[in-house]
Amino acid sequence: MRHRLKDVAERAGVSVKTVSNVVNGYVHVRPDTRARVEEAIAELNYRPNLSARHLRKGRTGVIALAVPELDIPYFAELARYVVTAAADFGWTVLIDQTGGGREQERVVASGITDHLIDGLIFSPLALTAEDLAGLDGTPMVLLGERVDHGPADRVVIDNVGAAREITAHLVGLGRRRIAAIGSQRTDEGASARLRLAGYADALRAAGLDYDEALVAPAPAWHRADGAAAMRGLLTSGVRPDAVFCFNDTLALGALRALHEAGLRVPEDVAVVGFDDIEDGRFSIPTLSTVAPDKAQIARLAVELLANRLDGDRTAPARELSAPYRLELRESTQTP
Amino acid sequence: MRHRLKDVAERAGVSVKTVSNVVNGYVHVRPDTRARVEEAIAELNYRPNLSARHLRKGRTGVIALAVPELDIPYFAELARYVVTAAADFGWTVLIDQTGGGREQERVVASGITDHLIDGLIFSPLALTAEDLAGLDGTPMVLLGERVDHGPADRVVIDNVGAAREITAHLVGLGRRRIAAIGSQRTDEGASARLRLAGYADALRAAGLDYDEALVAPAPAWHRADGAAAMRGLLTSGVRPDAVFCFNDTLALGALRALHEAGLRVPEDVAVVGFDDIEDGRFSIPTLSTVAPDKAQIARLAVELLANRLDGDRTAPARELSAPYRLELRESTQTP
DNA sequence: AACGTTGCCTACAACGTTGTAGAAACGAGG
């Protein structure tokens, strides 16, 4: 049996509103009254109805995190940090898996926000600025760079700079035929475009040619895609001596394909990824990668959302940047 | 600006209830009226307030999935299947990360259910039967075996049988000193206890001794714990020729430790895991494992919940079993 | 013509909560 304020009120011999005041910590309640009410609450195991509270107050205390796929470890790890950061604000995090398609993402962006949550942290893959334009109401914070100059707050990392640095690291190892895995059609992945730009930058700075044949596309960024792309590079005869994979799961797939081809990492081919997922610290060999500060990304996103909720909802959108660093491991270093 | 039924009603020139009827697909609405209402809905981009609907109907259309840690790939993969299965019932899935502690799990079990969701699918690690006893109200389906003879519906797999089979596979390879990684204190992990029992069964059936020194505990089931446990086994001098890790992340950590020790897998030591996470299909070597039918687990859990929601809430708890199979890969087979 | 049936629609109340307004009790100061 579920109890309501009314039940508690009757048991404690006070009005419904007095119980509400006790529950909400209102100060002007006599100590003995408060004690009686609290006793009744405990006896009945009363818990407020969040829907009713939301209906009255317009706040649920729940925010959502929408990510393309939970079984991409980067998003799972990010989710953990967001849950932690949100707890500091007393928020519960509803995690929603969009699947990454544009239509699904639009449904989530416009649908899930329907009065059920206070705000949304959204990591879109395919959503465009137009899709977001029609959304009014629920405050939103975007992660990543897909939606250019969108109307919403955003947390980014310097994808171009990070890609440039990690590629430069490969150059520094003396590698000259550096492949890239993970390019996508421009309208699909902004991250792919930016990381590719950083890669090209670094090659240019080192006086190396940008060779189309060394750039392998990947429809998604799963292990299987990385393995397939690597196999493609190997059979095409371009003979890379290093590979920059646009995320770690691609890199793990590439490691697998290199292993199957009998090539040694890093002696024959050096491999780097992007994201610093836990797998890369235990793979064979361990994986050099760009490590975005996920805790910071999560914290900034939650804080932006908090500001938006408490402050001016019409203030101009803000963009914050989170730091990253290189994690150099076995896949680019001889033991 | 958010619009309400009232706004739509005024625009369409009908009553609020008629709009509600259109939204809910009530049949007795004249086609032209329906068209007018739908036009108004589209123009105003009306979306129902779920909290209000819940308050009135007692249903939110949202269920929760509570798991210990999202960055354990098994749970992330399971989450994806649950989201998919729930979609068939028109449910949105709120994913909640408990952290695995008993207190946190109790908070989730009693707290998150507070009128916000219709039902809960719960994969507990530490929760006890008493903790659940006090819960009345929100229907719940448990995954796994932690809470013995609890009062709730449950989906399980035959942990003992699966562990027995995979251990027998190692025996069949001619291995005689088979270690186990992942045992836990009885009050912590029921899965650990059952998998250990299956392991012991298989040894006994093969006429092998159960050797305490070959059983390594693991406080949690992460890669780092598997690596640490494996290093412990190697330095203790027990010289295993095979290892059964109680989940895949432990096994991946063990692979890493074996690699660092210069031992070959499977030639020197064969390794098997449990869960069939995606990593194991790309690790070096690929990982032999028990593959529970996650899609089936998710589907059964969602169906149990649906039955409980629509049917008799006082009916006795049901327990359903999901199938599994062995996935034999490189870590137990020479190429 | 009177009647019942059906289709379509509306008014009202209720879900459980909290904000507002104000009443009742009390103490302090004149």
Added chain:
DNA sequence: CCTCGTTTCTACAACGTTGTAGGCAACGTT
């Protein structure tokens, strides 16, 4: 004893939705 301000509490309305009950036409049947 009266007045005033403060503390403590209550009654009422409202948040947006849907179930219930019922009204009004239009229709077919007697």
